[in-house]
Amino acid sequence: MFEEVIASFDELFERHHPSATPASAALLERIGVFARVENRAAAEQLTAIGELFAYRLSRCSECEDWAVDTEAAVSAEVAAQLRISQGLAASRVRYARAMRERLPKVGEVFKAGDINYRMFQTIVFRTDLITDPDVLAQVDGQVAANVARWPSMTQGRLGAQVDKVVARVDADAVRRRLQRQSDRAIWIGEVYEGVAELSGSLLGPDAHALDQRLDALAGTVCEHDPRSRDQRRADALGALAAGADRLGCRCGRAECAAGKRPAPGPVVIHVIAERPALERMGAAPASELGADGLIPPDLITELAASARLVPLIHPGDAAPERGYVPSKALADFVRCRDLTCRWPGCDRPATDCDLDHTIPYAAGGATHASNLKCLCRTLRRQHGRRHHGSAVAGAGERVAAVASAGTPHAVATENHRGLPMVRHPRPGRRRGRRAGVLRPPGGGRGCGTHLPAVTWQ
Numbered sequence: 001m002f003e004e005v006i007a008s009f010d011e012l013f014e015r016h017h018p019s020a021t022p023a024s025a026a027l028l029e030r031i032g033v034f035a036r037v038e039n040r041a042a043a044e045q046l047t048a049i050g051e052l053f054a055y056r057l058s059r060c061s062e063c064e065d066w067a068v069d070t071e072a073a074v075s076a077e078v079a080a081q082l083r084i085s086q087g088l089a090a091s092r093v094r095y096a097r098a099m100r101e102r103l104p105k106v107g108e109v110f111k112a113g114d115i116n117y118r119m120f121q122t123i124v125f126r127t128d129l130i131t132d133p134d135v136l137a138q139v140d141g142q143v144a145a146n147v148a149r150w151p152s153m154t155q156g157r158l159g160a161q162v163d164k165v166v167a168r169v170d171a172d173a174v175r176r177r178l179q180r181q182s183d184r185a186i187w188i189g190e191v192y193e194g195v196a197e198l199s200g201s202l203l204g205p206d207a208h209a210l211d212q213r214l215d216a217l218a219g220t221v222c223e224h225d226p227r228s229r230d231q232r233r234a235d236a237l238g239a240l241a242a243g244a245d246r247l248g249c250r251c252g253r254a255e256c257a258a259g260k261r262p263a264p265g266p267v268v269i270h271v272i273a274e275r276p277a278l279e280r281m282g283a284a285p286a287s288e289l290g291a292d293g294l295i296p297p298d299l300i301t302e303l304a305a306s307a308r309l310v311p312l313i314h315p316g317d318a319a320p321e322r323g324y325v326p327s328k329a330l331a332d333f334v335r336c337r338d339l340t341c342r343w344p345g346c347d348r349p350a351t352d353c354d355l356d357h358t359i360p361y362a363a364g365g366a367t368h369a370s371n372l373k374c375l376c377r378t379l380r381r382q383h384g385r386r387h388h389g390s391a392v393a394g395a396g397e398r399v400a401a402v403a404s405a406g407t408p409h410a411v412a413t414e415n416h417r418g419l420p421m422v423r424h425p426r427p428g429r430r431r432g433r434r435a436g437v438l439r440p441p442g443g444g445r446g447c448g449t450h451l452p453a454v455t456w457q
Contacts, residue, residue, distance in 0.1 A: 036113035043099070043110040043120075049078055049092055050100035071097075098124045102136060105144035114148035122155050123147070126162040130170060138169045152344040160294055167285060167294070177296050198237075204295060205269045205288055205303060213240065216264035217247045224251035225258075270351065272312070272336050273300045287339060289349050312336055320366035331355060334372045341376040348376040 053074045060070070071093055079089035099107035103124065110120050123143060130136045142165045150161060186200035202210070217236035218229060225232065232247060239247050249258035273286035277297045285294035295303070313329055321327060326334070335350035353374035359365030 035116070039113040039116045040111060042117040043107065043113075046092065046096040046099050047107075047111065049074070049096035052077070053093060053097060054100070095121060095124055098128075103127065103140045103143075105140045106147065109144050109148055112148075118155065119147070119158060122158050123162055126159050127166060129176070130166065132170070132172065135170045135172075139165055142169070154345065154347045157340075157347055163294055164285065167296070178298065181299065203299065203303075205271060208288065209267045209269050212267045212269075213264075216267065217244075220246040220258060220261060220264060221249040222251055222253075222256050222258040224253055224256070225249050226251070271295060271300075271303060271307070272339070273304070275311075277301070278304045278309070289335075289339060289351060315369045318368075320368040320371075322367075324361050324367060326355065326367050326372060330367070330369060330372070334369055335374060337369070338374040340374070342373045343375060346376055350374040352376065 053070065056074055057070045071090070075086060075090040075093050078084075078092055079086050082089065082092075084092075099110065099120070106115075106120065106123055109115055110117075115123075127136065127139055127143075130139060139162075143162060146161075146165075150158070153161075180201075181203070184201045184203065186198070186202075189197035189199075214233045214236045217239055218232035221227075221232065227235065227250065236247050245263040246258070246261075249256050251258075270289035271286050272289065273295070274284045277284055277286060277300045280297075280301050285296055286300045288295060310332075312333060315330060315333060321330060334355060335353075338350050338353075340346065340350055341348045341353050353376045355372050356375045357365040357367070358371045358373060361367070365371050
């Protein structure tokens with residue numbers, strides 16, 4: 001009986017914390033090898049499509065009066081050859097032309113297998129508005145030189161990286177950005193059968209604040225409310241317009257518990273900016289915690305006028321703190337530095353993540369910025385080491401994420417705003433206390449933590 005319980009416990013532990021074995025390492029190696037093969041094959045397909053387009057174009061001149069141009073004709077050929085739709089084939093032709101005509105250096109990285117088709121698509125989309133050949137060439141060169149070293153990330157974070165490169169070299173992007181900001185507006189369409197349409201554009205932080213507020217109001221009803229989440233969010237906008245602090249529940253039950261629940265607290269949006277940008281003296285963009293994209297410097301000053309400003313102090317070469325739990329200042333720095341979960345490809349906001357010691361505290365790991373990082377609870381449980389150690393390890397100037405199977409993955413040594421990570425894990429005071437995990441304030445909800453440098457409600 002006792003042996004069965006132990007076996008069941010071991011099976012459960014193995015399921016949540018898979019062991020690193022030669023077999024699992026070999027399988028992961030195969031996955032990586034064939035991923036590069038897939039990337040190269042996708043790039044070669046685009047290369048062939050681009051060459052076909054150039055071949056067809058060389059045999060006839062384009063004419064604006066033609067009903068079917070070369071791109072449409074080649075798209076039809078590609079659709080027939082690949083047995084895909086005309087629309088998908090036209091998309092392949094456009095990306096093939098972008099690789100051949102607009103981003104040849106990024107195309108070479110793609111051909112080498114260092115990036116996948118999704119990444120290439122994102123780069124093309126984010127650079128599609130550049131018309132100056134010199135600017136495009138600079139962006140192409142800078143992205144090609146860095147994209148292979150970027151860690152795996154979501155599409156939005158990759159787009160933010162490309163946007164940062166574009167913002168540095170494309171002066172015309174400033175004019176377009178200001179134009180988009182000045183054109184913001186809200187439109188409410190005519191009522192048809194009791195329903196009206198709402199559309200428009202807002203400043204990014206305002207839109208995210210509204211999004212969070214609608215979620216909060218939609219969650220004030222009880223679980224018996226018959227409406228879907230989308231319907232409750234739509235109704236929450238009406239409640240917000242009426243000045244209500246909660247959404248009326250429609251369960252119709254006399255014992256409904258919704259009225260006894262407290263009203264949701266104020267929504268807090270965290271923006272991290274450099275001090276010169278607050279004083280209109282800097283050109284570095286700001287980052288909004290938990291959101292993709294960057295906030296341009298010309299907008300930072302406007303947002304800061306109504307925000308609570310909190311300075312962020314870089315720990316630099318400061319000595320490790322004495323206790324296991326970091327001070328508020330150190331925890332704020334780590335969350336502002338990481339912005340999201342540090343595991344490759346995860347973009348859960350840092351306010352929703354746990355702070356984890358890279359070198360376990362019980363093994364002498366220091367409570368220092370160089371030895372702390374943000375890990376979301378799900379990935380920490382899936383990939384954490386058996387001794388409550390870390391899933392992200394540091395080694396000199398490089399930082400690598402180590403999965404449960406022992407496979408290293410590249411992790412950024414700076415966040416997507418370029419803030420250094422304080423990379424070197426340091427040994428600290430050895431303690432007898434068991435290493436654990438530091439939970440985010442408020443039980444994992446980011447709205448309770450004030451992060452530097454700009455927050456407002």
